[in-house]
Amino acid sequence: MKATQPMRSKVGLSVILGAIALLSLTSWSLKGAEVDPNQLKFPQQYDSWQATEDQVERDDILAQYPANIILWAGSSFAKEYHSPRGHQFAVADVTHTLRTGVAIAEGDKGLSASCWTCKTPDAPRLIKEMGIQGFSGANFVDLGREIKSVVYCSDCHLDGSAKLALPRPHAQDAMAKIKLPFDKQNHTMQGAQVCGQCHVSYYFQPENNNKVNIPWIFGSTADEIEKYYDTRRFYEWIHPISKTPILKARHPEFEHWSRSAHAKQGVTCITCHMPPATDEKGATFTDHKVGGALDNFDRSCANCHSSKAGITKKLDKTKATIDAKARHVESLLIKAHYEAKAAWDAGATWAQMNDAIMAIRHSQWRWDFATASHGMYAHNPKEGIELLDKSTEQVTYAREVLARILSQMSVTEVEYPDYSTKEKAHAAIGFVEADAMKAKHAFIQQEVDKYWHPVAKTGYSVSE
Numbered sequence: 518m519k520a521t522q523p524m525r526s527k528v529g530l531s532v533i534l535g536a537i538a539l540l541s542l543t544s545w546s547l548k549g550a551e552v553d554p555n556q557l558k559f560p561q562q563y564d565s566w567q568a569t570e571d572q573v574e575r576d577d578i579l580a581q582y583p584a585n586i587i588l589w590a591g592s593s594f595a596k597e598y599h600s601p602r603g604h605q606f607a608v609a610d611v612t613h614t615l616r617t618g619v620a621i622a623e624g625d626k627g628l629s630a631s632c633w634t635c636k637t638p639d640a641p642r643l644i645k646e647m648g649i650q651g652f653s654g655a656n657f658v659d660l661g662r663e664i665k666s667v668v669y670c671s672d673c674h675l676d677g678s679a680k681l682a683l684p685r686p687h688a689q690d691a692m693a694k695i696k697l698p699f700d701k702q703n704h705t706m707q708g709a710q711v712c713g714q715c716h717v718s719y720y721f722q723p724e725n726n727n728k729v730n731i732p733w734i735f736g737s738t739a740d741e742i743e744k745y746y747d748t749r750r751f752y753e754w755i756h757p758i759s760k761t762p763i764l765k766a767r768h769p770e771f772e773h774w775s776r777s778a779h780a781k782q783g784v785t786c787i788t789c790h791m792p793p794a795t796d797e798k799g800a801t802f803t804d805h806k807v808g809g810a811l812d813n814f815d816r817s818c819a820n821c822h823s824s825k826a827g828i829t830k831k832l833d834k835t836k837a838t839i840d841a842k843a844r845h846v847e848s849l850l851i852k853a854h855y856e857a858k859a860a861w862d863a864g865a866t867w868a869q870m871n872d873a874i875m876a877i878r879h880s881q882w883r884w885d886f887a888t889a890s891h892g893m894y895a896h897n898p899k900e901g902i903e904l905l906d907k908s909t910e911q912v913t914y915a916r917e918v919l920a921r922i923l924s925q926m927s928v929t930e931v932e933y934p935d936y937s938t939k940e941k942a943h944a945a946i947g948f949v950e951a952d953a954m955k956a957k958h959a960f961i962q963q964e965v966d967k968y969w970h971p972v973a974k975t976g977y978s979v980s981e
């Protein structure tokens with residue numbers, strides 16, 4: 518708390534500026550002509566929070582790395598997958614992606630509302646109203662009309678104050694599991710934990726109505742999480758090509774950071790992504806335009822690192838090393854999936870295949886845990902390299918076992934797919950993007966454009 522006290526009193530001075538800032542309000546935040554009290558009270562934080570709307574750029578990961586389409590075949594990740602962008606797009610992007618909502622077919626349960634959990638403060642609100650299982654058991658589309666805000670003040674603060682908070686029950690539980698209960702942490706760790714509510718690996722618990730759970734009972738490393746999943750015999754889906762029971766990692770930024778050299782120095786997500794800024798009057802406030810860390814080198818890094826060029830060069834080099842390893846593992850994993858398919862097609866039994874299939878599962882898990890973490894090369898390059906090396910070892914073992922099985926069964930040729938482009942990889946797994954887009958457009962026109970809050974459309978023109 519020590520750090521915020523002086524800042525808070527300075528912020529108090531800028532209330533007058535808030536009145537000026539009112540003039541520049543955009544229409545959607547003025548819904549019903551009501552002014553957000555947080556904007557009046559904390560204009561600098563509010564305006565910088567809103568400015569994440571400038572961060573429009575994102576990469577089409579499936580176009581960049583079409584191999585991912587084959588590795589994620591059988592799941593919605595193979596349909597569309599983009600890198601993250603500004604917090605203001607959180608609701609619109611999850612609404613528009615091919616991974617979520619189209620009209621639900623009769624008798625189909627559709628996707629769990631749990632997908633809303635990390636996009637909006639309306640999720641913790643609805644969890645309170647409906648109960649955790651009532652919320653997660655509801656449908657993503659059915660709750661769409663309830664969603665009125667993107668990642669917001671109350672996702673990280675006690676409403677209306679600067680005090681940090683963790684409103685998501687699954688995050689409270691998870692931090693307790695790794696012996697870092699939120700209420701007992703200092704201000705620095707609490708700052709990282711508010712990000713760790715969402716920038717963390719999770720899964721939906723099938724036996725609990727698809728409730729969000731962070732699988733940290735044994736700890737938060739790839740090995741410990743894998744042990745948790747293996748002992749529960751959990752899988753996300755059965756891979757349609759190799760029949761592997763797949764594990765899916767989701768952006769474990771908190772996990773990777775927590776074991777980094779920076780974390781040991783007390784450098785957190787906040788140091789690098791929300792550095793201090795100064796307003797026109799010279800008062801200091803925390804920049805809430807959460808975005809690229811290097812964009813603000815002077816405020817984020819320069820206290821400890823003197824040369825931006827030097828750090829950038831080092832980061833580029835680490836990124837290239839990790840990227841090369843990731844691409845290599847992907848190519849081996851694809852071969853393994855198709856070699857397994859050839860063995861099944863030739864009549865192999867589970868007794869023969871078990872070792873190879875488990876090695877594919879474990880290898881793909883580590884590859885995913887490394888690559889699904891955005892900014893791994895900056896957050897914890899050492900762990901990234903170790904994960905990918907182990908992943909390579911495991912898939913190599915899988916392929917050795919498969920080679921023996923194939924030779925026993927006199928299979929001499931295996932057909933591998935062409936995944937040189939996104940289109941070709943989609944064709945290889947039988948996904949027709951144009952059809953999925955048509956269904957999505959119809960859903961957007963008939964439901965989202967008519968009935969959902971404007972935040973569901975930020976960055977998208979109507980009927981896009």
Ligand code: HEC
Nearest residue numbers: 520524555559562563566668669670673679708787802803
């Ligand atoms: C994603 C999490 C997050 C969101 C969203 C967020 N804050 Fe913060 N905020 C923080 C963190 C973390 C700090 C503390 C930074 C520090 O002291 O290390 C902070 C600090 C503050 C402070 C203390 C003064 C300062 O600038 O350091 C105020 C006031 C504040 N936030 C207001 C707001 C308001 C108003 C909103 C909504 C418009 C908001 N915050 C949204 C994470 C968030």
Ligand code: HEC
Nearest residue numbers: 572601602603606607610635668672711712715786790808
């Ligand atoms: C309530 C969930 C939630 C919280 C809390 C949260 N984020 Fe995010 N964050 C997201 C989502 C969702 C996206 C992706 C939005 C999109 O692409 O539409 C994102 C995107 C980002 C990006 C990418 C921005 C860009 O322009 O590329 C960064 C960096 C980031 N978050 C850092 C943080 C940090 C640091 C914190 C803590 C201060 C934090 N986030 C807290 C959900 C959250």
Ligand code: HEC
Nearest residue numbers: 712716770771774779784785786789809810811891892895
């Ligand atoms: C030592 C500084 C540092 C720390 C600490 C740090 N990050 Fe980062 N982060 C970076 C850098 C550098 C990148 C690479 C892209 C960039 O320049 O921002 C990055 C990338 C990201 C991205 C991907 C952005 C994108 O558009 O692809 C997210 C999300 C993110 N960080 C979230 C977090 C979270 C959450 C934490 C804390 C758990 C954290 N970071 C801790 C420096 C840091």
Ligand code: HEC
Nearest residue numbers: 778782784788789810811817818820821822828831832898
């Ligand atoms: C409070 C001080 C501090 C801040 C702020 C800080 N760093 Fe560091 N950083 C360190 C220390 C200390 C090390 C050396 C860790 C080690 O090698 O044990 C380090 C190491 C690094 C390394 C080398 C890691 C490796 O692979 O050896 C990179 C790259 C880096 N920092 C980038 C950044 C970036 C980018 C930012 C700002 C977004 C940043 N740091 C902010 C203290 C800091």
